[in-house]
C-alpha cells in the first residue's frame with residue numbers, strides 16, 4: 708500500500724508530529740509550502756484568525772512532484788487556526804479531490820481545536836476515515852506523553 712503524509716506547519720508542531728508518523732508508517736511526505744511566506748507572530752494571530760473566518764483564504768502553494776492520487780492511504784496534518792484547519796490545507800482540499808482513499812487526519816492546537824476534525828471530514832467525503840487525533844502543543848507541553856500518543860496512533864493507523 709502506498710502511503711503519503713500531507714501537512715502544513717507554521718511553527719513546527721505539526722511538522723514534528725508528521726515526521727514521526729511518516730517514519731513509523733513509511734510514508735512519503737508532502738509538505739505544503741505557501742508561495743508567499745506566512746509569518747504570523749503575537750497579536751497577528753487574532754487578525755489572521757478573523758480574516759480566515761471571513762475570507763477562507765486558499766494561499767497558492769509551491770509546486771512539487773507528488774500526486775496524491777497515486778497513493779492508497781493519506782495522512783493529513785494541520786495546525787488549528789481559528790477553530791478550523793489552516794489555509795494551506797484549504798488549498799490542498801480544493802486542488803486535490805480525493806476519493807476512495809484510506810485517510811487519517813490530525814491537528815495540533817493550543818487547547819481550542821473547535822470543529823477542526825469534523826470540518827476536515829466534511830472535505831473528505833467519499834474516503835474512508837481510518838483514524839483521527841489531535842495533539843496539544845506537542846513541542847511545548849507534556850512532550851513524553853505526546854510522543855507516546857503519536858507513536859501509538861501511528862502504529863494503529865498502519866495496521
Ligand SMILES: Cc1cc2nc3c(=O)[nH]c(=O)nc-3n(C[C@H](O)[C@H](O)[C@H](O)COP(=O)(O)O)c2cc1C
Pocket residue numbers: 715716717718719720721722747751752753755756785786787788789790791815816817818819820843844845
Ligand atoms: C493564525 C493562528 C490561529 C490560531 N488559532 C488557534 C485556535 O483557534 N485554537 C487553538 O487551539 N490554537 C490556535 N492557534 C495555535 C496553533 O494551533 C498551535 O500553536 C499549533 O500547535 C501550531 O502548529 P504548528 O506549530 O504546526 O504551526 C493558532 C495559531 C495561529 C498562528
